[in-house]
Amino acid sequence: MAETQGHLGSEVFYDFEDMSCGDLLIALMKAMRPLSPGTLVEVRALDPGAPIDIPAWCGMVGHTLLVRAGGPARVHYLIRKGGAS
Amino acid sequence: MAKLLISITNAKNDTDRATVGCVVANASVASGVETVVFLSTEGVRLAQEGYADDIHEEGFAPLKKLLTDFVDAGGTVWVCSPCFKKRGLDENKLVPGATIVGGAKAVEFLSTGAASMSY
Numbered sequence: 001m002a003e004t005q006g007h008l009g010s011e012v013f014y015d016f017e018d019m020s021c022g023d024l025l026i027a028l029m030k031a032m033r034p035l036s037p038g039t040l041v042e043v044r045a046l047d048p049g050a051p052i053d054i055p056a057w058c059g060m061v062g063h064t065l066l067v068r069a070g071g072p073a074r075v076h077y078l079i080r081k082g083g084a085s
Numbered sequence: 086m087a088k089l090l091i092s093i094t095n096a097k098n099d100t101d102r103a104t105v106g107c108v109v110a111n112a113s114v115a116s117g118v119e120t121v122v123f124l125s126t127e128g129v130r131l132a133q134e135g136y137a138d139d140i141h142e143e144g145f146a147p148l149k150k151l152l153t154d155f156v157d158a159g160g161t162v163w164v165c166s167p168c169f170k171k172r173g174l175d176e177n178k179l180v181p182g183a184t185i186v187g188g189a190k191a192v193e194f195l196s197t198g199a200a201s202m203s204y
Contacts, residue, residue, distance in 0.1 A: 022111030023146050026154045029115040053112075060116040 006042035008067060008078045013042045020047035025057055032063070035081050040066075043077045050075070088119045088199035090191060095204065096130035097140065103131060104142040106204030107151035114160040121199070122155065123191050124183075125165035132164040134178040156182030163190055 006013035014031050016024055024045060032041065045054060051068065054077050058065045062082030068074050091113065093106040106122070113120040130136050131152065140148040156162060162183040169176065169185055176185055195201060 022108035022113075022115065022151070025115035026111045026158060029158060057116055060118075062117075 003044055006044075006076065008042045008069060008076060010040040010042035010078055012039060013044075015044040016046075017044070018046045020049055021053070024050065024053065028054075028057065029061075032079075032081055037081055037083045039081045041079045041081060043079060044075055045077065046075050050077075054079075086117065086119050088121075088194065088197065089113045090121045090123055090194055090199045090201040092123045092125065092201060092203040093128040093131065094124075094126045096127045096136070098127050100140050100142055100148070102204045103128065103137075104140065104145050104148050104151065106202075107148060107155060108145060109202065109204075110155050110160060111151060111158070114155055114158045119199075120155075121161045121163055121191075121194055122152075123163045123165070125168050129164050129168045129172065129174065132162065132169070132179050132183040133174050134180055137180075152180060152182075 002015045002017055012035065016027055019027055024047060028043065035041065055065050058079060064080040064082060065077060066080055067078040069076050091106055091110045093103055095102040110120055110122045124132050131148070137148045137152065163186045164183050166185050166187050
């Protein structure tokens, strides 16, 4: 079930539920694009590939992954938007 | 900028391969990589307007949405000219963002250092 609020004190929260691979990254890209650099974004992503993909993606596009947290499943990610899209 | 050419050679003959190729292309373009989807052999059918509208693999977004997202995100779609002509497809009914090219265009892109994956 989708969540509507984050838990990590971010300015923006997105729940991508079980989106994966390219679907997840396209959705992340679209979500982050309109935000100003420096914006704190919390993301919830349930796909088992997300713990690998999200840090890799952040590194490639210039965002900073600050925290991965959120219970035993650790499905919440706190990202600071960099200067790229 | 890193470069990646994703070769897709399947359409309704293997919707799994066609779909996953598009999904990986989206992962690439969303990661800031200059990405080209090169459609050849049966894959050229994906460039025909309307053809892919009913391709929806379980667990993935519909193929039409994947291609639309790819182009909207800045990806490039090249369509093999002889493959397209051989199948009698209509060059006036290409999906948005698709361009018919010869093999030289793909070779040129690869020769500039692009990596490639094939589906």
